[in-house]
Amino acid sequence: MxxxxxxxxxxxxxxxxxxxxxxxxxxxxxxxxxxxxxxxxxxxxxxxxxxxxxxxxxxxxxxxxxxxxxxxxxxxxxxxxxxxxxxxxxxxxxxxxxxxxxxxxxxxxxxxxxxxxxxxxxxxxxxxxxxxxxxxxxxxxxxxxxxxxxxxxxxxxxxxxxxxxxxxxxxxxxRGRTFFDFCKSLKGKGHTGYLAALSNLFDDFSDARTRYDQGEFVHSNRDGVNGGGAMTADFYGETFxxxxxxxxxxxxxxxxxxxxxxxxxxxxxxxxxxxxxxxx
Ligand SMILES: C[S@@+](CC[C@H](N)C(=O)[O-])C[C@H]1O[C@@H](n2cnc3c(N)ncnc32)[C@H](O)[C@@H]1O
Missing domain, CATH: 3.40.50.150 (Vaccinia Virus protein VP39)
Structure with missing residues (x-):
């Protein structure tokens, strides 16, 4: 081998x-x-x-x-x-x-x-x-x-x-805990497409991270994070x-x-x- x-x-x-x-x-x-x-x-x-x-x-x-x-x-x-x-x-x-x-x-x-x-x-x-x-x-x-x-x-x-x-x-x-911070850091940077969608994943990133820390399954299917094609928002988004x-x-x-x-x-x-x- x-x-x-x-x-x-x-x-x-x-x-x-x-x-x-x-x-x-x-x-x-x-x-x-x-x-x-x-x-x-x-x-x-x-x-x-x-x-x-x-x-x-x-x-x-x-x-x-x-x-x-x-x-x-x-x-x-x-x-x-x-x-x-x-x-x-x-x-x-x-x-x-x-x-x-x-x-x-x-x-x-x-x-x-x-x-x-x-x-x-x-x-x-x-x-x-x-x-x-x-x-x-x-x-x-x-x-x-x-x-x-x-x-x-x-x-x-x-x-x-x-x-x-x-x-x-x-x-x-x-997705890992650090991904909340990454997505939040994209806010207000003028990104377009997927990165812009990630920056809008949650209204309140600290609330999402707190829910994660409390052991909750955290998922967002906001516009722009469904995978496209067969990956529709009813089952696909970003998952922690x-x-x-x-x-x-x-x-x-x-x-x-x-x-x-x-x-x-x-x-x-x-x-x-x-x-x-x-x-x-
Ligand atoms: C981000 S890609 C990763 C592909 C591959 N695992 C890799 O790492 O190169 C996600 C893949 O999952 C597939 N997928 C999404 N939802 C699925 C589902 N419910 N059942 C099976 N495959 C799915 C997509 O079509 C896509 O190929």
């Missing part, structure tokens, strides 16, 4: 100088830089760097939590986009064991084409999916629970419980899930193993859950 550094370099080369082959498969190609930026805010090596950090945090913490990724395991990337994150798991898992779902049909078409598999499926904004029960050992979702409404998150956690084997693990990112909420809200089905946030390394906190063995 390549070292993590060599693996990152190989994936970067598959962007800058394709094709690159690993374990007999051609590493997935990329959509245009414009599509990359529209979905992740960056393109090329910068957007891959952010994805690689999440991938590293996943494999390291799954190991620490007693579930190291093995070749026989299956993984679902929820809100897979154009497969930025999913591709990194090709170091540990065969292509046939990596799946992705997304509400945006165009992204699923890109994944099918670039990964050359049919393991990518369009989903409705709310479950169920067509995937069979207990199919997965791991479910990951980067920058999806940082956007979904409380009802959508709750519904998807229930679906993840159905899709996972007992003891299966979930890693999901959400505090640790206390993550621990209690899904406790019937999941145990929150870790709430990881080191702002010097991650832009989003990561919630690691383990499916309880007595859950469905």
């Amino acid at each position: 390549l070292t993590q550094d060599d693996w990152f370099e190989a994936v970067c080369r598959s962007y800058s100088n394709p094709p690159v082959f690993y374990n007999g498969i051609k590493l997935p190609g990329f959509p245009s830089d414009e599509i990359q930026t529209n979905t992740t805010g960056q393109s090329g090596i910068n957007t891959l760097k952010e994805a690689f950090i999440f991938y590293q945090d996943c494999i390291e913490n799954f190991k620490i939590l007693g579930m190291p990724l093995q070749k026989k395991h299956t993984l679902l990337d929820f809100g897979v986009g154009w497969g930025r994150i999913a591709r990194f798991f090709l170091r540990e898992l065969p292509l046939k064991n990596i799946y992705g779902i997304d509400v945006t049909e165009d992204f699923i078409e890109i994944c099918k084409k670039t990964f050359q598999t049919e393991n990518f499926l369009v989903t409705e904004p709310f479950p169920p999916t067509q995937l069979s029960s207990r199919k997965f050992n791991f479910i990951i979702g980067y920058s999806v629970f940082s956007h979904l409404s409380e009802k959508a998150c709750e519904s998807w956690m229930r679906e993840f419980s159905r899709l996972l084997v007992p003891g299966g693990m979930v890693a999901l990112t959400t 899930i505090p640790e206390e909420y993550a621990r209690s809200a899904y406790s019937e089905l999941f145990h929150l193993e870790k709430f990881l946030f080191d702002p010097s390394r991650q832009t989003h906190p990561i919630m690691f859950f383990r499916k309880k063995s007595n859950s469905l």
